[in-house]
Amino acid sequence: MRAPTQVRILPSPLPPPRARPGAPAGPAGPRTVCPQFSALPRSAVPSRAGVRFLAVLARFAAGRVVQLGDRLMPLAASPAPGRALVVVNPTAGTARTPLVQEVIARCRARLERVVVHRTAHRGDATDAVRAALARPGGQGPDLVVAVGGDGTVREVVQALVGAAPRERAALAVVPAGTGNSDYRMLWGQAPWQESLEATLGAVPGRARRRRIDVGQLAETGELVLLGACSGLIAEGLVAARSIAVAGRERYARALPQAAVGFRPYPGRVTVDGRVLHEGATVLANVGGGRYRGGQYLILPRSELDDGLLDVCVVGAQVAAADVPELARAGVLHKRPGVVHGRGRRVVVERLDGRPLCFEHDGELQPPAWTSMTVQVLAGVLPVWGAATKEVTRVHTPPALPLGGLAAT
Numbered sequence: 001m002r003a004p005t006q007v008r009i010l011p012s013p014l015p016p017p018r019a020r021p022g023a024p025a026g027p028a029g030p031r032t033v034c035p036q037f038s039a040l041p042r043s044a045v046p047s048r049a050g051v052r053f054l055a056v057l058a059r060f061a062a063g064r065v066v067q068l069g070d071r072l073m074p075l076a077a078s079p080a081p082g083r084a085l086v087v088v089n090p091t092a093g094t095a096r097t098p099l100v101q102e103v104i105a106r107c108r109a110r111l112e113r114v115v116v117h118r119t120a121h122r123g124d125a126t127d128a129v130r131a132a133l134a135r136p137g138g139q140g141p142d143l144v145v146a147v148g149g150d151g152t153v154r155e156v157v158q159a160l161v162g163a164a165p166r167e168r169a170a171l172a173v174v175p176a177g178t179g180n181s182d183y184r185m186l187w188g189q190a191p192w193q194e195s196l197e198a199t200l201g202a203v204p205g206r207a208r209r210r211r212i213d214v215g216q217l218a219e220t221g222e223l224v225l226l227g228a229c230s231g232l233i234a235e236g237l238v239a240a241r242s243i244a245v246a247g248r249e250r251y252a253r254a255l256p257q258a259a260v261g262f263r264p265y266p267g268r269v270t271v272d273g274r275v276l277h278e279g280a281t282v283l284a285n286v287g288g289g290r291y292r293g294g295q296y297l298i299l300p301r302s303e304l305d306d307g308l309l310d311v312c313v314v315g316a317q318v319a320a321a322d323v324p325e326l327a328r329a330g331v332l333h334k335r336p337g338v339v340h341g342r343g344r345r346v347v348v349e350r351l352d353g354r355p356l357c358f359e360h361d362g363e364l365q366p367p368a369w370t371s372m373t374v375q376v377l378a379g380v381l382p383v384w385g386a387a388t389k390e391v392t393r394v395h396t397p398p399a400l401p402l403g404g405l406a407a408t
């Protein structure tokens with residue numbers, strides 16, 4: 001077995017926005033490509049003045065605009081859903097009866113048809129969604145509301161992604177679990193009543209139906225929605241088993257507990273064939289969502305629909321005991337010893353021959369592998385989320401080391 005070595009990855013800044021051929025040069029800003037425009041022939045792409053005119057027109061016509069870098073673009077309206085399947089996990093951390101009743105009442109008040117399914121066992125959510133989508137004659141739901149935690153959401157996603165394109169309903173999440181990181185990924189800190197009403201069409205322009213990326217774990221074929229992580233965050237799940245509180249508080253207690261006595265493992269992380277990090281590793285997170293455990297900011301620059309996976313590796317230069325507070329304060333990614341990358345296929349390895357401790361979507365994986373490989377399935381999941389200024393990208397640049405200071 002080869003002894004683990006430490007490789008220094010030189011910091012590389014995020015490259016400047018890549019201009020589309022023929023596009024006017026503009027000031028640097030977020031790299032954004034408008035889907036509507038990229039579908040047009042180059043000669044049909046309007047000038048900047050034309051874009052501003054369209055934007056003003058849109059403001060009058062639809063009452064809302066979206067700003068792309070320095071440009072204003074009309075935001076296509078998302079048609080409101082009509083038929084919902086509400087999938088409730090009654091065993092999820094905070095799925096109390098009044099909450100469930102309120103969700104159902106709000107859906108019934110706005111939609112033409114609402115079917116409720118309460119899960120009876122693990123995997124039941126996947127089966128229920130599959131059965132509903134297979135209903136003949138276009139009678140299947142166009143919206144699936146998952147009422148539960150991240151585990152329930154993942155089961156629903158399994159069915160949604162596997163459905164034929166014409167049957168594909170969009171996901172909405174009502175946070176009723178412990179971490180609820182999926183909800184935070186889509187809606188930030190918005191109250192669920194607000195996001196559900198927006199999804200149901202009560203607040204025009206507040207919600208957007210979009211197609212986001214999903215990861216796939218090569219070892220098992222399972223989907224990875226939120227993210228997959230080795231090391232400390234995975235061990236935090238082990239610690240959480242013995243903590244009898246619900247909600248985010250559980251992970252707030254579990255991660256510091258796991259950090260006590262945590263020993264970095266010899267690891268390597270490879271992004272699209274290029275080594276991003278090799279050496280003593282505290283954690284390697286691939287996603288997905290910016291937050292893990294609903295509160296730890298790990299991938300601050302991750303976008304859900306850029307066709308790429310973001311990676312953050314925390315090397316042993318950062319003490320494991322400091323990770324929970326640094327991540328909660330949103331500054332972990334700036335520390336020396338933390339590197340970032342982005343690509344389509346990410347391999348996380350443990351190099352001493354012992355099993356890699358890793359989880360995905362809050363589910364601890366059996367200690368059966370010395371590596372995990374996550375690849376991206378671009379834009380396969382329709383979801384309802386906040387109508388933010390973030391836009392769908394249609395061009396996916398190759399893997400980029402995003403910088404950071406590697407351990408030496």
Ligand SMILES: Nc1ncnc2c1ncn2[C@@H]1O[C@H](COP(=O)(O)OP(=O)(O)OP(=O)(O)O)[C@@H](O)[C@H]1O
Pocket residue numbers: 089090091092093094119120121122123124148149150151152153155176177178179180181362
């Ligand atoms: N009736 C049921 N009985 C037992 N387990 C169930 C039932 N229905 C669903 N499950 C399982 O419960 C697990 C945990 O649910 P979920 O993740 O939604 O809640 P949580 O663990 O409280 O929240 P989070 O994942 O956000 O921490 C899921 O993996 C799901 O498969």
